[in-house]
Structure formats: C-alpha cells, structure tokens
Amino acid sequence: MLDFNLIAQSGAARAGEFSTAHGNIKTPVFMPVGTQATVKALTPEELEAAGAQIILSNTYHLYLRPGTDIIGRFDGLHRFMHWDRPILTDSGGFQVFSLAKLRKLTEKGYRFQSHIDGSKHMLSPETSIKVQIALNSDIIMCLDQCLEHPATREQAVAALELTSRWARRCKTFWEDRTGRRNHLFGIVQGGMFADLRQRSAEEITAIDFPGYAIGGLSVGEPKELMMEMAAHTLPLLPADRPRYIMGVGTPEDLVELVGLGADMFDCVMPTRNARNGQLFTEQGTINICNARFRDDTGPVDPACDCYTCRHYSLAYLRHLYMAREILAYRLNTIHNVHYYVNLVKAMREAIMAGTFKAFKDAFYAKRGKIEPAWF
Amino acid sequence: MLDFNLIAQSGAARAGEFSTAHGNIKTPVFMPVGTQATVKALTPEELEAAGAQIILSNTYHLYLRPGTDIIGRFDGLHRFMHWDRPILTDSGGFQVFSLAKLRKLTEKGYRFQSHIDGSKHMLSPETSIKVQIALNSDIIMCLDQCLEHPATREQAVAALELTSRWARRCKTFWEDRTGRRNHLFGIVQGGMFADLRQRSAEEITAIDFPGYAIGGLSVGEPKELMMEMAAHTLPLLPADRPRYIMGVGTPEDLVELVGLGADMFDCVMPTRNARNGQLFTEQGTINICNARFRDDTGPVDPACDCYTCRHYSLAYLRHLYMAREILAYRLNTIHNVHYYVNLVKAMREAIMAGTFKAFKDAFYAKRGKIEPAWF
Ligand SMILES: [Zn+2]
Ligand SMILES: [Zn+2]
Numbered sequence: 114m115l116d117f118n119l120i121a122q123s124g125a126a127r128a129g130e131f132s133t134a135h136g137n138i139k140t141p142v143f144m145p146v147g148t149q150a151t152v153k154a155l156t157p158e159e160l161e162a163a164g165a166q167i168i169l170s171n172t173y174h175l176y177l178r179p180g181t182d183i184i185g186r187f188d189g190l191h192r193f194m195h196w197d198r199p200i201l202t203d204s205g206g207f208q209v210f211s212l213a214k215l216r217k218l219t220e221k222g223y224r225f226q227s228h229i230d231g232s233k234h235m236l237s238p239e240t241s242i243k244v245q246i247a248l249n250s251d252i253i254m255c256l257d258q259c260l261e262h263p264a265t266r267e268q269a270v271a272a273l274e275l276t277s278r279w280a281r282r283c284k285t286f287w288e289d290r291t292g293r294r295n296h297l298f299g300i301v302q303g304g305m306f307a308d309l310r311q312r313s314a315e316e317i318t319a320i321d322f323p324g325y326a327i328g329g330l331s332v333g334e335p336k337e338l339m340m341e342m343a344a345h346t347l348p349l350l351p352a353d354r355p356r357y358i359m360g361v362g363t364p365e366d367l368v369e370l371v372g373l374g375a376d377m378f379d380c381v382m383p384t385r386n387a388r389n390g391q392l393f394t395e396q397g398t399i400n401i402c403n404a405r406f407r408d409d410t411g412p413v414d415p416a417c418d419c420y421t422c423r424h425y426s427l428a429y430l431r432h433l434y435m436a437r438e439i440l441a442y443r444l445n446t447i448h449n450v451h452y453y454v455n456l457v458k459a460m461r462e463a464i465m466a467g468t469f470k471a472f473k474d475a476f477y478a479k480r481g482k483i484e485p486a487w488f
Numbered sequence: 489m490l491d492f493n494l495i496a497q498s499g500a501a502r503a504g505e506f507s508t509a510h511g512n513i514k515t516p517v518f519m520p521v522g523t524q525a526t527v528k529a530l531t532p533e534e535l536e537a538a539g540a541q542i543i544l545s546n547t548y549h550l551y552l553r554p555g556t557d558i559i560g561r562f563d564g565l566h567r568f569m570h571w572d573r574p575i576l577t578d579s580g581g582f583q584v585f586s587l588a589k590l591r592k593l594t595e596k597g598y599r600f601q602s603h604i605d606g607s608k609h610m611l612s613p614e615t616s617i618k619v620q621i622a623l624n625s626d627i628i629m630c631l632d633q634c635l636e637h638p639a640t641r642e643q644a645v646a647a648l649e650l651t652s653r654w655a656r657r658c659k660t661f662w663e664d665r666t667g668r669r670n671h672l673f674g675i676v677q678g679g680m681f682a683d684l685r686q687r688s689a690e691e692i693t694a695i696d697f698p699g700y701a702i703g704g705l706s707v708g709e710p711k712e713l714m715m716e717m718a719a720h721t722l723p724l725l726p727a728d729r730p731r732y733i734m735g736v737g738t739p740e741d742l743v744e745l746v747g748l749g750a751d752m753f754d755c756v757m758p759t760r761n762a763r764n765g766q767l768f769t770e771q772g773t774i775n776i777c778n779a780r781f782r783d784d785t786g787p788v789d790p791a792c793d794c795y796t797c798r799h800y801s802l803a804y805l806r807h808l809y810m811a812r813e814i815l816a817y818r819l820n821t822i823h824n825v826h827y828y829v830n831l832v833k834a835m836r837e838a839i840m841a842g843t844f845k846a847f848k849d850a851f852y853a854k855r856g857k858i859e860p861a862w863f
Contacts, residue, residue, distance in 0.1 A: 149807075149808075149811045149813055150804070150807065150808075151808060151813050151815045153813065153814055153815075154814040154815065154818075155815070156815065156818070174811075178807065178810065178811060179782070179803065179806075179807040179810075182783070183782065183783050183803055183807070186783055186785055186803070187785065187801070187803075187804075193801075193803075193804055194804065195799045195800060195804075407554070407558065408557070408558050408561055410561055410562065424570045425570060426562070426568075428554065428558055428561070428562075428568075429525070429562075429568055429569065429570075431554075432524075432525065432553065432554040432558070433524075433525075433526060435553065435554075436524045436553060438524055438526050438528065439528055439529040439814060439817055439818070440526045440528075440529065440530070440531065442814055443529075443531070443814070443818070
C-alpha cells in the first residue's frame with residue numbers, strides 16, 4: 114500500500130512524499146508527458162537534469178503502438194524507454210474519447226477503432242488495468258468516462274455512475290493480480306456540477322484507493338469554473354492520500370491548485386508549447402519568433418540554470434526556430450520542462466519553509482500581475 | 489601558415505595533424521555537416537561525445553539567415569552555436585548553384601535570389617571570404633564554379649579557368665585582411681576530364697594555399713568515374729598540405745579515398761540518412777522501418793559504444809521512428825555520426841600502425857563484400 118507521508122503544510126498547500134517500485138516521489142510534483150514512451154524531443158538524461166521525478170505515459174497510444182507484446186519483452190516501459198524513475202500511465206479513456214474513431218460506449222467499456230490504422234478494439238476497465246500492469250507503471254489509473262463540455266446534468270450523472278462502477282471493476286481486477294507493484298488511483302468525475310463532484314468523491318473514496326485524481330477539468334470550461342470545481346473537490350479527498358489534478362495547466366493554474374491542496378500534475382503545455390516557440394519565464398510567456406529577439410545575445414531567462422539558458426542566446430534559439438531545426442524543439446523543450454518541474458519544486462520548498470503565501474505573491478509580482486480573485 | 493605534420497603513411501594512406509585557432513585536427517578526419525549553425529538534431533556535446541573534431545557549416549545559408557550582422561555580435565559562429573572546436577565553412581558557391589533561384593554567373597560572381605524570401609544578392613569571391621571571416625571559421629574555402637553533370641569539355645574548361653581566377657582574387661582579398669586566423673583552402677575543379685583536373689591542380693597549387701580541396705565529385709557521375717578522378721587528382725596535390733574531398737561519401741567511398749591519400753571529408757549522409765531511418769553498421773546499412781526489428785531487443789550494432797547503442801534497442805528505435813518522434817531522429821543521428829567519425833578514426837589508427845591494408849580487408853569482410861576493383 115502507498116504510504117503518503119505528509120511532511121508540511123502552508124495554508125492548504127501540502128508537501129509530501131511517497132514511495133513507488135522505482136523510487137520516491139516528493140510532492141507537489143509535475144509529471145512531464147511522454148505519450149509514446151518518449152517525452153517529446155528529450156532523452157531520459159535530459160529529464161533527470163531538469164529534475165523530473167516521474168513521467169506520464171499513455172495506455173491508449175502504447176497499446177496500439179508498439180503494443181504490449183513488444184513492451185512486455187522489456188518487462189515494461191522502463192527498460193523499453195531507458196527511464197528508471199517512476200512512471201504513471203493514464204487509463205486510455207481520455208484518448209479513446211478524444212482521438213479514436215467510431216467509439217461506442219457500453220457498460221462493458223469503450224469499443225473503438227484505432228486512429229492509426231482503423232483496427233477495432235475494446236477498452237474495458239479490465240483491459241486498461243491489464244495493459245497498465247504489462248507496462249509495469251508505478252501508478253496506474255482507473256478507466257473513467259470522460260464528458261464533453263458542456264454536458265447536461267443527466268449526462269454528468271450517467272458518467273459519474275459508470276465511472277464508479279468501472280472503478281470497482283478496476284480495483285477488483287487489480288486485486289486479483291498477484292505480485293502487483295503498482296499503485297491504483299481512483300478518478301473523481303461529476304462534470305461542472307458541485308454536488309455531483311461531491312457524490313463522485315464520496316463513491317470513489319468509499320472504494321478506497323491509495324491515491325485520487327480529479328478528472329474532467331480543463332476541458333474547455335472557463336478558468337473560474339475549473340478553479341471552483343477544484344476548490345470544491347480537493348477538500349473532499351482524504352488528506353492522507355496524494356491528490357492528482359489531471360491534465361492541468363498553466364503556471365498560474367499550478368500555483369493556484371497547489372494552494373488549494375493538490376499534489377500532482379501533468380500537462381502537455383511545457384512540451385507542446387516549446388514546439389510552438391512559446392517559452393515560459395518568471396516574467397511570463399514569450400514567443401521566440403518575436404523580431405525583438407533577432408539580435409538578443411542574452412538567454413531566455415537569466416534566472417534559469419537549464420542547459421538551454423546556460424549555453425544559448427535568444428538570437429540563436431530564434432534562428433533555429435525560424436530555420437525549423439530539430440535542435441530548436443529540443444532546446445525549447447529542455448527549458449520549458451525545467452521551468453515547470455522547478456516551479457513546482459520551488460513551491461514545495463516554500464511550503465516546507467511555511468512561506469507559500471509569500472512565494473505566490475512573488476510569483477505574481479514577477480509577472481507584473483496580481484493574484485486572480487477566484488473565490 | 490598551416491603546418492601540416494605528416495605522421496605516418498601506410499601505402500598512399502596518410503595520418504597527419506595540423507593546428508587551427510580552435511585546436512588541432514588529426515587526419516584523416518570526417519566533418520559532420522552543420523548547415524544552419526547546427527548539426528541537425530545534435531547538440532555540440534553530442535558531437536564531442538561522438539569524437540567530432542571539426543564541423544562544416546554553410547556560408548550561403550548563414551549569410552541569408554540569420555545574417556552575418558547577428559553572428560558578428562557573437563564574434564562568429566563558435567559562440568553563436570556553442571561549439572568551441574574548429575569549423576570549416578564552404579564558400580557558398582555550391583548552394584547558390586543547387587538552391588538559389590534565378591542565379592546568374594558573371595566574371596564578378598554569382599547574382600542570385602534567396603530560396604527563402606526571393607531577396608537579391610551577389611556572391612563574389614570577395615564577399616564569400618568576407619562572410620567566412622565574419623563567421624570566424626577556422627578553415628575557409630575559395631569560391632569556385634560548380635558544374636552540372638554531365639558537362640561538356642568546353643564548360644569544364646570555362647569553369648576551371650574562372651575557378652582559378654576567383655581563387656587568386658580570394659587569396660588577394662584574404663591576404664589584405666589583418667589579424668586573420670583562418671586557413672584559406674583552394675579548390676581543384678576540372679569536371680570529369682583527367683587532363684583538366686591536372687590543369688586545375690597545377691593552377692590552384694601554383695597560387696599556394698595551406699590546404700587543397702577537390703570539388704565537383706559525387707555530383708551524379710558513376711562511382712568508378714568519381715574514384716578515377718580522385719585517384720588521378722590526389723597525387724597532384726602537395727604531400728605537405730591537407731587534401732580535402734568535398735561532399736563525399738559512403739563508408740566505402742571514405743575507405744577507398746583514404747587509401748588514395750585523402751585527409752578530410754564532409755558529407756550529409758550520416759545525418760540525412762539518420763532522419764530517413766537508415767543506420768550504418770559494420771555489417772552494412774539497415775533501415776529501422778524493417779518489420780524484422782519490431783521485437784528486436786538488441787542494439788543497432790553490438791560493436792558500437794555510442795549513446796544510442798548503449799541504451800536503446802532496435803525495437804524502441806523502430807517504435808520511435810514509426811511514431812515520427814523527434815527522439816528517433818536524435819538517436820539515429822547520434823549513432824550515424826558516431827559511426828562515420830569513428831570509421832575514419834579507426835583508419836587513422838590503422839595507418840599509424842601500418843596496417844591500413846588489413847583494416848580495409850576486414851572492413852569489406854564484415855560487410856560480406858570484397859573490395860571493388862576500381863582501377
Ligand atoms: Zn532555461
Ligand atoms: Zn551506435
């Protein structure tokens with residue numbers, strides 16, 4: 114069983130630690146996304162240099178390509194991709210929902226066709242867990258039902274009820290495996306309805322998982338609504354388990370959500386935006402295409418000690434990006450992943466020091482902003 | 489003046505060494521191509537790990553983008569691209585010839601339009617040297633006139649005569665600069681005509697350069713013809729200067745040309761082929777897309793100690809390549825550049841040991857081939 118050690122609190126913000134088969138994880142933590150058994154453009158060594166403790170990979174993608182028969186030959190993802198720190202895999206539900214063709218939802222699971230070759234597949238709670246165990250992920254996720262946004266209350270009720278039934282099937286199937294070394298997390302749904310979020314939280318926590326995720330946020334709703342749902346749901350989750358907000362978000366989102374008591378995050382923003390030329394800095398986001406960087410001999414962020422900022426100028430990064438060089442995507446990604454991982458690490462240090470509020474004020478001040486009044 | 493130290497010979501094959509403003513170069517040497525101030529997909533540290541002593545970059549590309557005003561702010565290419573070992577730049581002539589639009593050749597130089605934005609430019613012997621000095625390249629090349637293949641004898645004569653006149657202008661212009669730290673190499677042309685190669689070699693060596701290149705090979709002619717021209721021309725170049733065969737070639741080409749007394753090489757094959765999924769091994773070339781690699785847990789080449797071969801399987805490389813992941817291009821390029829650089833390094837060691845002939849026999853034997861009978 115996962116033993117979540119709550120080390121410090123600063124307001125509702127928490128610093129904790131827990132162990133996995135591939136090492137300890139200090140929370141709050143940001144998990145870079147490695148969809149296809151690679152965090153796009155980076156090597157595992159570069160992830161380690163950024164301080165990444167754990168990465169997220171995708172069950173849907175890996176199940177379809179290269180397939181679990183191949184990854185099984187390496188006893189799972191770690192050796193396959195040369196990453197020996199923890200891995201969390203999602204259930205595949207969100208990708209079926211957003212990528213697959215001709216998907217059909219039944220009580221049994223998702224029937225769908227591959228977005229790659231049109232081949233037909235069934236993703237059930239049991240197959241999702243089975244695949245994630247074959248991947249030998251350290252943290253595996255229950256299959257849940259994702260919702261379109263906006264969704265009606267009726268749709269949200271049906272989805273949360275199915276998510277609860279599937280969560281029970283996931284737990285039963287997982288408990289029936291022997292020699293399991295994974296932590297199985299439950300996922301709270303409920304759409305944008307506070308009372309349904311509460312009902313889902315009650316049902317999922319009643320099943321008893323070693324950690325809990327909040328799914329179905331950042332799906333197109335206004336930022337205020339996302340924050341409202343998170344603020345409402347986070348306190349409903351047991352204080353002695355890690356709390357993971359899935360697929361969120363901007364640096365500001367992370368600062369706010371850590372402040373509300375969230376422990377784990379994943380998001381494609383640092384990697385995807387890097388490939389679009391967007392770089393995160395303490396002063397805010399910049400776009401490397403901007404003509405003002407043409408002859409700028411300084412680094413992206415003088416406060417950053419990543420490989421990119423130590424050795425390359427904005428002028429060079431802009432040149433590489435305009436020339437569509439692969440090194441542009443690499444150097445941008447190194448910086449952005451370093452930024453995200455270390456933003457969350459800095460929050461942890463502030464929580465440990467009891468100065469999270471001051472950290473947050475300084476974070477917004479550097480951006481020339483004041484903290485948004487969400488509540 | 490460049491002081492070329494001829495250390496050992498094994499048959500016609502030579503091992504030498506010479507110094508530049510950014511360090512010594514041991515020959516024979518392979519120079520990875522970094523067209524746009526980056527060897528595609530690699531960092532300078534990865535090039536160093538492969539053992540690269542010197543890279544080649546392109547005057548035409550860098551003159552157009554980002555421009556010498558930008559690179560001048562970094563006192564040249566080295567600091568701009570974070571590479572502190574030697575750099576050779578070509579003259580830009582070949583790129584004008586192969587890439588530019590509406591080029592027009594006059595005695596003065598090439599008038600052309602940029603392939604990027606259609607802007608109008610003039611590349612003369614003087615501007616080529618001026619740009620290369622601004623790039624602070626360690627070895628700079630005379631502007632020459634490239635030929636279509638096949639070319640008539642008349643065309644080849646005209647091109648070699650213009651190349652000789654331009655070479656004199658390049659040397660004069662370069663000698664008039666003060667504080668120069670570059671070595672200026674002359675280029676022998678003459679098309680596919682042995683007597684014209686001889687005439688060009690006589691004219692160019694009479695001008696007296698610290699090193700000599702043979703241009704206009706590997707332009708579409710049959711392999712036998714290329715080898716015949718090289719075999720004919722190499723002995724015409726002074727033994728006490730480095731001899732550089734431009735833009736060549738396959739591993740077999742390099743083995744043959746070193747055997748004929750060539751010292752320096754550049755070629756896009758290791759980098760370009762890597763991005764096309766082709767990997768060089770001691771046994772020959774493989775294509776990573778091949779279905780037989782789908783579940784192969786072994787490395788590309790068990791004899792290779794590059795980062796890719798030490799940590800990744802063929803199955804993983806195939807997966808990354810099929811998924812079009814950036815890491816695929818990186819890992820393939822690391823292996824191929826390592827292969828090329830170390831093939832030439834191994835030849836140097838064999839020459840020093842006086843065993844070049846045995847090296848060549850073993851090289852072909854591992855490929856299950858016998859050495860082609862060129863002559
Ligand atoms: Zn940085
Ligand atoms: Zn290798």
